[in-house]
Amino acid sequence: MTPVVRTCRLSLLAISIASACFAHAEDVSSIERIEVNKQRQAYRGEFSYLQSPEAVTEFNSELIAQAGITGLTQVLDMSASVSRQNSLGGLWDSFAIRGFFGDENVPSGYLVNGFNAGRGFSGPRDVSGIESIEVLKGPKAALFGRGEPGGSINIITKKPTFASSTQLSVTAGSRQHQRLEADINTTFSNDTAARLIGFYQTEDSFRETIETQKHGISAAFQFDQSANSTWTYDLEYAEQEIPFDRGIIAPNGNFDFLPIERFLGEPSDGPTTTSVHGHQLQWLYEINETWQLSSAVAFRQTELDSLSSDADVSPKRQKFYFDGQTLTRQHRQRAYDTEQYVVRFELAGDFQTTGLKHSLLAGIDYDRFDFDRDYRVARAPNLSTQPSDAQLYAINIFNPVYGQYTAGEMTPAIIRQQNQWATGVYIQDQIAVTDALQVRIGGRFDDLKQTIDDKVRKLKVDQAESHFSPQFGVLYQLSDAWSLYSSYAEGYRLNFGTDYQGGTFAPNQSESLEVGSKLSLADNRLEVTLSYFDSEQTNIIVADLNNPGYHAAIGEASSRGLELDIAGQLPADITLKFSYAYLDAQVEKDAVDTGLYVSIKKGDDLLNIPENSASLQLTQAYQIAGRDASAGLGFQYVDERLGQRGSDFYLPSYVTFNLFAQYEINNNWSVSAKVHNLFDKTHFTNSYTQMWVQPGEPRKVLLSTSYQF
Structure with a gap:
């Protein structure tokens, strides 16, 4: 089915749903039930803040809306534990979480309502339809399956409530x-x-x-079959x-070499x-007061089609x-298609034996991911052949003439x-x-x-692996407001691709x-988490020294550091969200960069990982003429970061500030x-090489109005 046909069909679906909503609004106006059902998250269990031996940072929809953020990456900027990586020209x-990221040639993985949903090529995620975003720190593969040792991102989508309402925002x-x-x-x-x-x-x-353009729809349905049985779709x-935009070039660390607009x-x-x-379909069944059974199925399809022209980084070809x-x-031309199928069953509950209380979580899941990749490239001849600028498909960086050469x-x-294919059985x-x-x-x-x-190589390969990933944790509650914890876990995932002999890579571990x-302070209104990891x-994929042009799974890296997260309510109706991280992330084994083919030495910094970073959001609520109002300040600090492997090229540190305010004109209107x-701080968010440097956005002013009825 073509995107146009699919768009038309989904648009008709949206119109039908909206029409049904308005048609039924009057019929059900007498329903007095106003309820927001908190969705139980798979793989998580039900634990209070002080009883969970792990660090979690959450950003709710209210905070996201206040900051005027519309993209997932911008939300994650508010967590100091998360660092921007190569976004393939913004696609x-x-x-990276706690210094670690996956395959840089594909998007970072994330979860949506507990489902793996970030593996495809759907473009940058919009925050529309998102209730909250969780940064689940530490390795989650011991329960979730594939994942990185730094942590996982879980997106929780907005669900229906049993109260009719409509909100329009411009x-x-x-x-x-x-x-x-x-x-x-x-x-x-x-x-x-x-x-x-x-x-x-x-x-x-x-x-x-x-220029950019995007549009989308998210729909959710809830059916309470009985007091114990709930279906959601x-x-x-x-x-x-x-x-496609690789950014600017900054030769020898000269970030003023070109205007950031070029x-x-x-x-x-x-x-x-x-x-x-x-599509996601979930069923939650409350067996009794202490036991719940949940099952779910999901299907997700993504497509990416791209033509791009960007700087060649090979010294043999680069005339610059x-x-x-x-x-x-x-x-270059890219045509990527993915399909993913997920099935999951989970049982959770509490029981007692020999005087001990157990909170048990057990489940089985099945995940199939199909990736159809067609990637083509036209590269210039070596400079040793004295090619013309037309053969180099060249552009003058100081006076660019677009379309000059073919x-x-x-x-x-x-x-x-x-x-x-992955079939997993998990238990916790x-x-x-x-009591403590x-x-x-x-x-x-x-x-x-x-x-x-x-x-291309006319090669077919099969790989089969089995693995057990354990996890352990200890938590001691010193008081009603203070607990200490320690945890250990292992992770495991397959590496894509083959080596020079056509064999598969050893799995990443x-x-x-x-x-x-x-700490839970101020009558549980303020939460403070301090952690060391x-x-x-x-088995990270790196270039194969013995077979140029091919790769091997022999890379090793480490990351250790401190994190401080503070979130909650302060006196005078002030809401605080603060995050700080110190990261020491480095290479642990000599290797060669897979893209630039430069030497990487043990002790080198990992790409785009700052040693220090911090973020703050402060919001104060008050009243003007008897109407609710709020105003706030945010800032982000990012330390200098390695901008090209095997070099001393570092992106400069930066601090950016944001302001936001909201006023409720009446019960319906707000601005x-x-x-x-x-x-208007000039800054650079990430890079892969001195030839591909991404500048951050200059000052931006947004004005919004919202009407609710």
């Missing part, structure tokens, strides 16, 4: 920013409710010739048009288009290295069908040994299979130790204003 969300701002968002909630009967959320956004960029659909690609390539549609003005470019014919670099038992002491034990057994059909302290990761990067 997806890419981040936002306009700098650089032709325009956004329309609608949130419609309705009840069909005493036991059935629906919620439809849609958005449309367009804007110009501070980058020359760049979630629909996700989005399409985006995102120009675009070095080719506008005629057009935008990269991404699309996603997904010799004349300082002529940039050799490569022309790229050469693209040849297939990767045409590959990859399929992964948290035992209350005494709790012990957590658990683990996961995975049976994994992978097939690779490499059509990790382990992590964490100790921490939790020490993690290691092995708000946000200023991002208040002092």
